Amino acid sequence: MKKLIYCLVAIALIACNDKKGDDYVVQPGTYAFKQSEQIVYVTPTTESFRLEAYYVSEPDDASRGRFMIGINEEKSSPNYASHFPVVPRGYISMTEDENGTFYLDVYIYPKSITEEVVLTLYMMCGYEEGTVGFDGNAPINETTIILCPDEVEGKWDPIELDKYELSFTSEGGEDRVTSLNYDFLWLADDVQDGEWYRASIPNEGNTLVVTVDPNDSAEPREAKIGLTVGDVFIDVKVYHAGNAGDTTEVSYTEYSLSGTSCEWNFTKEDSDIIVVNSREELEKYIVCDGECTAPSVDFEKHSLVIAHGGCTNGIHQIGVSKFVKFSDEKYGLYIDIVMGWTDAPELWTKALLIEKWDKLYTINLNVDVRYL
Numbered sequence: 001m002k003k004l005i006y007c008l009v010a011i012a013l014i015a016c017n018d019k020k021g022d023d024y025v026v027q028p029g030t031y032a033f034k035q036s037e038q039i040v041y042v043t044p045t046t047e048s049f050r051l052e053a054y055y056v057s058e059p060d061d062a063s064r065g066r067f068m069i070g071i072n073e074e075k076s077s078p079n080y081a082s083h084f085p086v087v088p089r090g091y092i093s094m095t096e097d098e099n100g101t102f103y104l105d106v107y108i109y110p111k112s113i114t115e116e117v118v119l120t121l122y123m124m125c126g127y128e129e130g131t132v133g134f135d136g137n138a139p140i141n142e143t144t145i146i147l148c149p150d151e152v153e154g155k156w157d158p159i160e161l162d163k164y165e166l167s168f169t170s171e172g173g174e175d176r177v178t179s180l181n182y183d184f185l186w187l188a189d190d191v192q193d194g195e196w197y198r199a200s201i202p203n204e205g206n207t208l209v210v211t212v213d214p215n216d217s218a219e220p221r222e223a224k225i226g227l228t229v230g231d232v233f234i235d236v237k238v239y240h241a242g243n244a245g246d247t248t249e250v251s252y253t254e255y256s257l258s259g260t261s262c263e264w265n266f267t268k269e270d271s272d273i274i275v276v277n278s279r280e281e282l283e284k285y286i287v288c289d290g291e292c293t294a295p296s297v298d299f300e301k302h303s304l305v306i307a308h309g310g311c312t313n314g315i316h317q318i319g320v321s322k323f324v325k326f327s328d329e330k331y332g333l334y335i336d337i338v339m340g341w342t343d344a345p346e347l348w349t350k351a352l353l354i355e356k357w358d359k360l361y362t363i364n365l366n367v368d369v370r371y372l
Helices: 279-283
Strands: 031-033 037-042 048-055 066-071 090-093 102-107 117-123 141-149 165-168 173-178 197-200 207-212 221-229 232-240 253-255 262-264 273-276 286-288 302-311 315-325 330-339 346-355 362-371
Touching (some): 031 117, 031 141, 165 173, 207 221, 302 330, 315 346
Parallel strands (some): 037 141, 165 232, 330 362
Antiparallel strands (some): 066 090, 066 117, 117 141, 173 207, 221 232, 253 346, 262 286
16 A cells, blocks of 8 residues: 555544443443544555544454444535545444554545545444434544645646647537546636636546637637646647638548558657658658558658547547648648447557648647547
C-alpha cells in the first residue's frame, strides 16, 4: 500500500459507558474508532487510507471483527461517494492485527481528488436486541477523514485528451472532448460561457461538452477553454467557421499501406495531423520490411494529409466522415471511430490524397470516439 501521510490525529476512546447513571453500562462487544480525525494528503499514486478500530469490551466469537458503520451525510462533502469505488458503510468486516487493532483499507480514486473531500463516519456500539446500544442512548463514535490533494508540483501527469481542438461549421452544434488518463476534469477558474458557446462537464466526469450557437457573421471566431486536474492545466481550442457561404467539401482519395509489408511510424513529437509534400517527407513516417516500398504518390500533383492517434480500446470501425474547407486558411477533418470491448489500446492512421497544396494550411482535426 502506498504510504499515506497522516496529520492532526486525535485519539478518541469512546465507550458505551454511563451517561444516565447506574442503569447505563458497557455492553459486550462495544467498539470505537481509534482516531477522531485523519488528514490524508493524496497524490496520483495514493491508493487507499486505513480505518482503525478496537473493542472497548470484548465481543462474542460470532460477532468479532464485524463493525456497523454509518455516514454522517451532513458533515460529509456533497459528492463524497464519487471518490470511492466502494464507500464503507453498513456491516463491515475488519482485519485484526497482532496488537488487537482492527483495520480496513479504504480505496479511493486519487485523480478525482483535486479539492478537499470530507467523509465523516460513525460507529454504533455493539449491542444485542432489547439492550442499550441501538435505542439512541449509546454514544456514537465519529471519525472524520479529510482527503487533500497534494499540491507539490510535478506529481500530476499531463492531461491527455482524445482531441485538443474542436471545429464547428457556421451552423454550430455540440462536440465533446474526453480525458484519456483522468476520470475527472474541472473547468479552469477563469472559464466562463462565451457569447456564442457554452462549456460544461456533466456529472463531474472526464468529458468536456461544448455547445456552439449558429454564426451569422462572415467572420470565423475562436476560443480557448481551460481544463485542470490537480496542478496541471490544458487548453482546448474551439474554432467556429463564419457564414461566408457554405463550407466546401475537399475531394480526396484514401491512401493505405494495407497489403504491403510497411507500417506507419510516428513519434510523440509528431503532430496528430501532418501534411506531406515529398517522398523524402513520407519516408520519415513509414517503415518497411526488406525490399518492400510504400505505394508511390505523385507529389507533383498531390499532397498527402495524414491524421493519426490512439484509442484506449480496440477499434471496431474507423472512417472519415468529412473533410471541409472553412475559409481560405482553415480546414476541418472529421473522423469517426467506433471502439469495441477489447482492453488492448490500438493506434490508428488515416491518410488522404488531395490536390497539391502550394502552402501549408491550418487543419483542425475532430475525432468522434464512441463504443459499440
